Amino acid sequence: MEPTAYPVNDFGPAMRGMVIGAVGILHVFLAQFAIGGGFVMTYFQWLAGRGVPDARRFLDSFFTYLVLISFVTGAMTGVAMWLTTIQVGPRTIGLMVDEFHWIWATEWCCFTVEIVAGYMFLRFGARLPDRVRLRLLAIYSLASFGSLFWVNGILSWQLTPGAWVGSGDVWAGFFNPSFWPSLLYRTAVASTLGALAAIAIINAMDLDRARKHALIARAARLLVPMAAMPLLGLWFVAVIPADSRAWLTGGSVAMSMFLALAAGASLLLGAYAVVGIWWRRMFVSGATAALLLALAFGATAAGEFVREGARKPYTIRQVLFSNAIAPGEVARLRRDGSVTGDPYPLRDAGRYPTEQLALGARVVRLQCLACHTMKGANALVHLGGGWSIEQLRLNIAKLQQTKAFMPPFAGPASEVEAVAQLIRWEASGAPRQWPVSDDPAVLAQIAGWLDAAGTSATPPQVRKP
Amino acid sequence: MSLFTGLDGAGGYLLLLVVTFAMHALLIGFVLGAAAWATMRAVRGGDDVVAAAARDWLPFALGAAITAGVAPLLLVQVLYQHRMYTATLLLSHRFMAIVPALIAGFYLLYLGKTARVAAWGRARRAAVSGAALAAFVFVAWTWIEEHTLAAAAPEVWVAHYRDGRLVHGDPVIAQRLVVWLGLAAAAFAVGAAWLTRRRAEATDLRRLGVVGLGGLLVAAGGVIAIDRGGSASVPAPGMTWLALAAVAHAVAALGFAALVTDRARLGRGLATGGVIVLFVAVSAVREASRAARIEWRSTLVGAQGVFLFLGFLAISLAAIVWCARMVRAHLGSEPPART
Numbered sequence: 001m002e003p004t005a006y007p008v009n010d011f012g013p014a015m016r017g018m019v020i021g022a023v024g025i026l027h028v029f030l031a032q033f034a035i036g037g038g039f040v041m042t043y044f045q046w047l048a049g050r051g052v053p054d055a056r057r058f059l060d061s062f063f064t065y066l067v068l069i070s071f072v073t074g075a076m077t078g079v080a081m082w083l084t085t086i087q088v089g090p091r092t093i094g095l096m097v098d099e100f101h102w103i104w105a106t107e108w109c110c111f112t113v114e115i116v117a118g119y120m121f122l123r124f125g126a127r128l129p130d131r132v133r134l135r136l137l138a139i140y141s142l143a144s145f146g147s148l149f150w151v152n153g154i155l156s157w158q159l160t161p162g163a164w165v166g167s168g169d170v171w172a173g174f175f176n177p178s179f180w181p182s183l184l185y186r187t188a189v190a191s192t193l194g195a196l197a198a199i200a201i202i203n204a205m206d207l208d209r210a211r212k213h214a215l216i217a218r219a220a221r222l223l224v225p226m227a228a229m230p231l232l233g234l235w236f237v238a239v240i241p242a243d244s245r246a247w248l249t250g251g252s253v254a255m256s257m258f259l260a261l262a263a264g265a266s267l268l269l270g271a272y273a274v275v276g277i278w279w280r281r282m283f284v285s286g287a288t289a290a291l292l293l294a295l296a297f298g299a300t301a302a303g304e305f306v307r308e309g310a311r312k313p314y315t316i317r318q319v320l321f322s323n324a325i326a327p328g329e330v331a332r333l334r335r336d337g338s339v340t341g342d343p344y345p346l347r348d349a350g351r352y353p354t355e356q357l358a359l360g361a362r363v364v365r366l367q368c369l370a371c372h373t374m375k376g377a378n379a380l381v382h383l384g385g386g387w388s389i390e391q392l393r394l395n396i397a398k399l400q401q402t403k404a405f406m407p408p409f410a411g412p413a414s415e416v417e418a419v420a421q422l423i424r425w426e427a428s429g430a431p432r433q434w435p436v437s438d439d440p441a442v443l444a445q446i447a448g449w450l451d452a453a454g455t456s457a458t459p460p461q462v463r464k465p
Numbered sequence: 466m467s468l469f470t471g472l473d474g475a476g477g478y479l480l481l482l483v484v485t486f487a488m489h490a491l492l493i494g495f496v497l498g499a500a501a502w503a504t505m506r507a508v509r510g511g512d513d514v515v516a517a518a519a520r521d522w523l524p525f526a527l528g529a530a531i532t533a534g535v536a537p538l539l540l541v542q543v544l545y546q547h548r549m550y551t552a553t554l555l556l557s558h559r560f561m562a563i564v565p566a567l568i569a570g571f572y573l574l575y576l577g578k579t580a581r582v583a584a585w586g587r588a589r590r591a592a593v594s595g596a597a598l599a600a601f602v603f604v605a606w607t608w609i610e611e612h613t614l615a616a617a618a619p620e621v622w623v624a625h626y627r628d629g630r631l632v633h634g635d636p637v638i639a640q641r642l643v644v645w646l647g648l649a650a651a652a653f654a655v656g657a658a659w660l661t662r663r664r665a666e667a668t669d670l671r672r673l674g675v676v677g678l679g680g681l682l683v684a685a686g687g688v689i690a691i692d693r694g695g696s697a698s699v700p701a702p703g704m705t706w707l708a709l710a711a712v713a714h715a716v717a718a719l720g721f722a723a724l725v726t727d728r729a730r731l732g733r734g735l736a737t738g739g740v741i742v743l744f745v746a747v748s749a750v751r752e753a754s755r756a757a758r759i760e761w762r763s764t765l766v767g768a769q770g771v772f773l774f775l776g777f778l779a780i781s782l783a784a785i786v787w788c789a790r791m792v793r794a795h796l797g798s799e800p801p802a803r804t
């Protein structure tokens with residue numbers, strides 16, 4: 001069977017990107033908090049061992065439960081992430097599994113240790129001496145950082161596969177150009193989230209203001225890595241491909257806005273941490289900490305959005321387009337047709353008055369639904385429904401030039417025409433009668449455009465920011 | 466053993482899959498059995514040592530079971546990628562429903578441990594653990610459904626997709642569920658016998674023995690039903706494992722019988738050994754019947770990182786053992802307090 005022939009689900013008005021985005025942001029936030037929470041707990045346990053007042057009290061407070069709840073939900077949303085990734089991009093995750101399964105298996109080892117050490121602390125911690133508690137927490141933190149370390153290599157590889165593209169060497173792919181900046185960036189975020197949540201909890205503790213302040217000043221030390229985030233962000237932007245960078249810096253308004261949001265939020269947080277809490281020893285109220293946490297959530301969400309978005313038109317750069325077609329397959333699909341080998345019929349076949357429109361629907365399902373819907377979010381009908389049929393033909397045939405973040409069209413002229421007719425038909429209110437368009441002159445013209453556009457994505461240097 | 470050879474390099478993956486899946490199934494079995502016991506106890510009122518241990522350990526057991534499930538999740542994707550993905554795509558929301566079900570079940574287990582719920586009346590306490598149990602049975606059903614659909618012929622997939630179905634109906638699903646639930650009872654009986662070994666009274670152990678025996682009987686009945694239905698074709702390499710499963714089944718049954726007749730140490734030992742071997746053997750038989758469908762892609766041969774993994778596996782095992790010994794040494798042997 002064709003490797004691309006997976007059944008494609010329709011997520012109603014939502015785009016697939018939105019589905020994975022929602023789960024992803026929640027998961028990343030929780031997982032990073034569980035890691036940062038581990039840092040905080042290890043640090044406070046160390047303080048407790050050295051006799052710092054209230055440190056142990058803080059640890060036995062609600063905070064421990066918070067971290068452990070988030071590591072449970074973090075684990076669950078991690079499984080959810082995996083299953084959702086299969087739902088939205090089976091070929092992408094399949095390729096990642098093929099390449100990196102031993103790395104993932106290694107991550108699983110770390111994750112198992114994290115769960116065991118974390119539960120032991122939760123269950124027996126109250127009855128253990130400081131030394132043993134510290135060891136358990138250190139193992140928990142190390143293991144959770146280990147998970148981040150391993151999975152970060154795989155995720156950053158999607159955007160910057162680096163030398164792996166030529167050599168297929170897993171280590172070249174793992175330690176890819178964006179590995180270090182994104183690892184350090186995520187570590188800083190984790191530390192920040194842990195510190196902010198700790199500050200919020202300390203505020204809620206039954207202590208007088210001076211003692212709270214003393215604890216907060218300690219927790220705030222873990223906010224300091226935040227100050228490096230703008231630099232780490234710049235480093236990240238410097239190593240990503242030129243075209244992704246071009247969108248971030250103005251090519252796509254949404255993208256630049258999100259980047260600005262992420263950068264602005266982390267800058268604010270960092271400045272506040274360094275100047276306010278650490279240097280000037282200001283008191284942080286529970287409300288402020290909650291606000292800062294919300295800001296951090298915003299930064300996480302925006303950062304994930306940028307990471308997802310910057311990959312377009314690929315899910316794995318230079319390897320797989322967003323619609324699960326590999327660059328090397330485009331020429332063949334142009335010759336043989338993109339849906340010829342797709343065994344799955346349309347679920348709503350009865351809606352279409354002609355075979356041509358049904359063909360269009362199958363082509364859209366395969367090639368466009370990764371980023372568009374017909375009538376919901378980023379809808380084809382809204383984008384191209386007002387165009388003339390000639391405009392539609394030209395723009396679809398030269399898809400990668402219409403917008404550089406679209407892949408090349410991967411089918412023959414007849415499929416371009418079928419999609420163009422489908423969009424016009426939908427835009428006209430899906431009438432029961434619709435003429436078939438099979439003028440050879442039109443098809444020849446489309447074929448000319450397809451050839452002129454070529455079968456590759458628009459190379460970076462040609463893309464206008 | 467011949468199951469793992471002659472597969473062009475896929476054998477190592479298959480071995481890992483069999484072992485990690487057996488771990489997953491054992492822990493899941495404990496979870497299902499413990500939730501059922503806690504529910505029954507709540508319905509009948511009062512409390513007992515086994516129910517207390519079940520409620521106490523359930524959240525951790527579920528966490529461990531899920532963690533253990535991630536390993537086969539990875540390996541199934543390596544070995545049966547296209548089938549696994551197709552089945553989960555076809556089941557779509559129906560499949561994804563396991564995520565909220567698991568989260569809900571998890572928190573219900575935590576809730577069930579609180580002092581507040583302990584003070585509730587019978588009906589409400591039974592509702593808490595009963596709802597968690599229902600969520601887990603639903604998840605088990607879903608995985609079996611996924612497994613069955615993944616094994617189906619492409620024509621079945623196409624029809625499923627065309628009709629926009631979300632559910633895959635097949636009588637074998639219920640039969641497999643019966644087998645797993647029976648095995649779950651046995652896994653739980655063994656686990657509970659260990660967790661309560663210092664506090665359990667003879668009646669508790671007798672009851673656990675009965676539960677274990679009943680579970681083994683139900684599981685055997687399920688296997689016979691599957692065989693009658695004609696959907697159990699175990700190819701040659703699986704026959705050895707099937708024989709081993711039969712022996713382990715008998716040993717476990719002897720162990721449970723010993724528990725019923727008040728020979729605690731002997732019973733616990735035999736039942737534990739029998740049940741562990743039984744799970745591994747069943748897991749191997751399960752793989753044997755689909756090993757012919759492995760999509761072995763040449764790119765996988767020599768995939769890099771296996772030594773990294775083996776190294777980390779050793780380090781992780783050492784870390785876990787070290788944590789456990791450290792905690793044990795400082796706790797002595799007193800029973801655990803609240804969480």
Ligand code: HEM
Pocket residue numbers: 079486489493496497530531532534535537538539541567600601602604605606608609610611612613615641645751
């Ligand atoms: C309470 C929760 C769960 C229960 C009751 C449960 C139960 C089961 C059962 C009964 C099977 C056997 C299916 C068959 O033989 O046909 C199974 C298989 C499996 N489970 Fe779980 N499971 C649970 C949670 C999970 C989770 C969270 C994961 C993922 C991390 C997982 C991963 C797997 C995998 C990968 C398989 C093997 C599927 C295959 O071989 O095709 N399970 N589970």
